Structures are given as structure tokens and as C-alpha cells.
Amino acid sequence: MQRSLLDVAPGGRLPLDDATRAATGQGRPVQLGLDDLGTPLHEVTFVVTDLETTGGSPAGAEITEIGAVKVRGGEVLGEFQTLVNPGVPIPPTITVLTGITNAMVIQAPPITEVLPAFLEFAGLDRGAVFVAHNAGFDAGFLRHATERMGLAWPRPPIVDTVKLARRIVTKDEAPNHKLGTLAALFSTAVTPDHRALHDARATVDVLHALLGRLAPLGVTHLEDLRTAADPVPQRRRRKATMADGLPHTPGVYQFVGPDGTVLYVGTAADLHRRVRSYFTAAEKRARIGEMLDIATGVRTVPCATVLEAQVREIRLIAELDPPYNRRSRRPERRPWLRLTDEPYPRLSVVRRLPARHLGQALGPFTSQRAATEALEAVQEAVAVRRCTTRLPLAPRPTASACALAEMGRCGAPCTGGQDAAAYAAVVAGARATLGADVDHVVAVLHGKIRQLAAQERYEEAATQRDRLHALLAGARRTERLRPLVTxxxxxxxxxxxxxxxxxxxxxxxxxxxxxxxxxxxxxxxxxxxxxxxxxxxxxxxxxxxxxxxxxxxxxxxxxxxxxxxxxxxxxxEVPLACPVRGAARHPLPARG
Incomplete structure (x- = not known):
């Protein structure tokens, strides 16, 4: 049995179990096995491929030759080479370039026979990595051919030696990144001559030379190589070693600065994979890039489950307040919508709600703005008073009605236009809404939206739509959380x-x-x-x-x-269930 109990003190501090001590440096560190580091490049099977074709686009050209070399750990495991009958004449310019003539391919097998044999040899559906010089060209022709034959393209990982060369071979070393130029630079054993197998063999030597240059930059595993051509600063890519030794388990990670300050806290279903992804082009946030340039290390807390990791992340962020996490500074003070405690109650947005009032309030809302919009939505359908003065049970002799009373949108209890009993009947509608019975308010707002849209008053209709969205979102959250917290x-x-x-x-x-x-x-x-x-x-x-x-x-x-x-x-006190006639059955309108 694997257990991980969250015995967290009221302040949010996590217990220092063995995993936490090891991850935060408090206690003896744990040396992880080599299997936790990813897929080393010497264990990866590369299928280095080259095609010759009758033209430059798979939509209007055909394959005339396929050559491939399968290598792993610097050792050649096998080679594949065959001419292909394209079924169409080979243009003279292509014959001059490749030396392949119509006579040479007339007895060759068609692509319908060659392609299944190549796919079986390559093993691209069994974890092999497809490599080519200008890989988009070769992979595009092969994918097009498989689709025409009704076969499934295996969608293997693809490595393009052109893109790798552009990252690490400078203009001072080579005027361009053509295969022939790179072959001369790296003194390949075979000179490329636009024949498929010869070019594939030359590409193998170019690949190995490029990998030799990439190793000092931290590209030692397949996960690194697949993004090595991405425009990531080398100073950042070198830090990818921070992920070495991290387990492939759920957990929480903390990037720390030079003085040990926690800069950022995150959660992952796979700690190793998630941390390594920060050092590839998949990470495009400028703020996080700034954090990575400062970071000097990573601490992790492995967890038994993803849910535990997510909860630990929330609690650590609340405790540590990392500067690069964008979260609410005071999440415990989310706004609620409730009625005031006075003879003539009104709707009010509050930051703290006693537990005994949970059944008489909506929320918590994500922001003050959302709570205010929900309040305005209820006010559109229920004629509760909107003034903020605390009214006595008996009206003051000097009281005067406001403009809303003159417009018929308030019963004016302030002047005696509405007694306590009549106002209580109005408030009952607001109480029902705060209890998540939003049907009446939804119907009223839908009617207003339709009316405003018919009058082409679209901005006003959008305002009502946003109010409806805020109300329904808050009511849904109330229905979802109220049973759990009770x-x-x-x-x-x-x-x-x-x-x-x-x-x-x-x-x-x-x-x-x-x-x-x-x-x-x-x-x-x-x-x-x-x-x-x-x-x-x-x-x-x-x-x-x-x-x-x-x-x-x-x-x-x-x-x-x-x-x-x-x-x-x-x-x-609240059943653990979703009400049949609750707010969740109303579609949530999209905000503008």
C-alpha cells in the first residue's frame, strides 16, 4: 500500500515526511535510478531516411527511390533500399539530378508494394524515430502515400537534421546547411550524390556529428532532442539538467533562486516530464522565462495521486507566496452575495460569510466585479431596495422617495409606500434566488435580452447577458460546494x-x-x-x-x-447531491 496523508496544520504548513525532506534538502537525499532520467539517446532507434521523387510536392509527384539506415547507439542495425516505379515518366531534369532513368524503374515494384515493407523495416509504430535532412519533405511524401493506400501513418517522433544544423552550425563554418555542405564539413564516410541510400548514409554521419555538438548543451535524451531545434536560449537549455533524477510520478515542484527563495510552485502528473518541458520552446511565457533565468534548482515533493499534488500546490502557494505565481493574494476573502440583517433587507456583496448563513447566500464569486454583476441581475428581476441607508421599521417623517420609486422599480419602504409585510413578500423572491432557485431571474433576464436585441440595443443586451452569466456561475458554484463544505x-x-x-x-x-x-x-x-x-x-x-x-x-x-x-x-445539513431544478440546468451564456 502506498499512502500519503495530508496532515496539514491550520496555517497550511505541510508535514515533512521522508519524500518532502529529500525533495527540500532537509535530510539525506535519495539517489534515483537511471530509469528515471528519460530515454538516453544511445538507447533510441533512429531510422535515417532519404527519398528521391519526380517533383517537389506529394500532391503532384511520385516516389522513385527509398533508402534508409536504422541505427542505435552508433551501430548500424540494418539498411533498406529500393527503386520504385512511379507510374509516371521521370522528368529529364530529375534524371540529370539523380541519375535515375525511366528504364531503371520500369521493372521496379510500385509504391503499394514498397511502402508496407518500408514501414515494417522502420518500425515507426514501435518507438523508432524518423530522421531525414529536410524531414518535412520526406515525411510528407510517405504520409501522403500511406493515406492514398488507406494505411495509417504511424506519426513517429521526427528529427530534422537541417533544423538541428541551423541551430549549431554557424555561417563561419559553412555557407549553407545543405547535406553536401555538411557532409564535407563533418567528413562523412559517404559522399551524398542524390541517390537515396548514399544520402541516408551521409545523413547518419551528419546526425552523429550534430549529436556530439549538442551533448555539451544538455541534449542527452530523446526528450531534449525533439525540441533541440527550438529557439530556446542556450543558457536556459543547459539548465534542463535540473530535471535529471526527478521521478515520473505526480507531485509538486518548486523552482528556487540563488538564495533559496521559492520563485515558482507548480504541479505535475509526471514531475520529470513537466520540469523538463520548461526548457523547450513549449514554454512561451515571458514571465516564466525570466524566472527560469534566475532559478538555480528544483525541489520536488512526490505525491501518491494527482489530486494530492494539486492540493499541495494550492497550499504551498498560499504559504510561500512565490513571486512568479499569478494567483489571488487573499483567496480566503472571495466575495459573496447575501441580504443584510435589517428590517428592510437589501442585497449586499460581503467579503466574509458566517457558516450559518451559507444557505442564504450565493458564492463565492471569482471577483468583486462578478459579484456586483450577479447583484444587478437579481435587482433586475426582484424589486428590492437599492439605497444603502439603514431604514427603521417606521419611516422617518423627513424621508423622501428616490428616482427608482418614481419609476416604479422600488416600493419605497423608506417613505411608507410599502409596509414590512409587503416588502417581506418582495424579499422572499430574493431569498429564493440566494438559495440557488434562479428560474425567475433567468426568465426575466432572457426576456430583457430578447427585447433589447429586437430594438438593436446590443450593448445593453450584452450587459444583461454578462449579468446573467455572473449569476449562473455563482449559483452553480454554490450548488456544487455547499454540500461538500457542510x-x-x-x-x-x-x-x-x-x-x-x-x-x-x-x-x-x-x-x-x-x-x-x-x-x-x-x-x-x-x-x-x-x-x-x-x-x-x-x-x-x-x-x-x-x-x-x-x-x-x-x-x-x-x-x-x-x-x-x-x-x-x-x-x-445539505444532502450530497445536485438539485434537479438547480442552476446547472440553465446554459451558461458566453461573455463578450
């Missing part, structure tokens, strides 16, 4: 692809522990241990106060996966 405890299980079970313990919306059981083992003893040793989470005083909202949403997403089963449940 549930004292639940244990859920999901069958793993590798066999066994992934177990999750959740208390008041907070991940209190995780465990993984092996294939064939009885999971119930692990469930019992998980419940006994998981983090104790008391009922929070604030709504969604046991965990950051992002964490509870991650847990909710995990529980909603197909195949997840509830193993144990201590149900709270």
Missing part, C-alpha cells in the same frame, strides 16, 4: 488504470488524506486507517472556511469523475 466526512474511491484503488478522505470540503491500494488488495482496511489517521477538520465558523475554494473545487471535480464510488459518508 459534509463532516466522506471517503470515496476510484479504480486506477494500473489496478487497485485511489482513496480520498474529505472533511468539510478539505482534503484530509489520500491513499493508494495495490491490485487485488482489500481496500477496506486502508479506508479504516485513512479515517483514523487523516487530518482532523472541525466544522468551520466561516463559509468554505476549512479549505481554500480552489481546493474544494478540485475535490469536487475529482468526485464528479466517472467511476468514483462513495465508500463512507457522514452527511451534513
Amino acid at each position: 459534509t463532516p466526512e466522506l471517503v470515496a474511491a476510484r479504480r486506477r488504470d494500473a489496478g487497485g484503488w485511489e482513496l480520498v478522505l474529505v472533511r468539510h470540503g478539505r482534503l484530509a488524506g489520500t491513499a493508494v491500494t495495490p491490485r487485488g488488495a482489500d481496500p477496506m482496511p486502508v479506508v479504516a486507517a485513512l479515517r483514523a489517521s487523516g487530518e482532523a477538520v472541525p466544522a468551520p465558523e466561516a463559509a468554505c472556511g476549512a479549505a481554500p475554494v480552489e481546493e474544494t473545487e478540485l475535490v469536487a471535480g475529482w468526485l464528479e469523475q466517472p467511476g468514483v464510488r462513495l465508500v463512507h459518508l457522514e452527511e451534513g
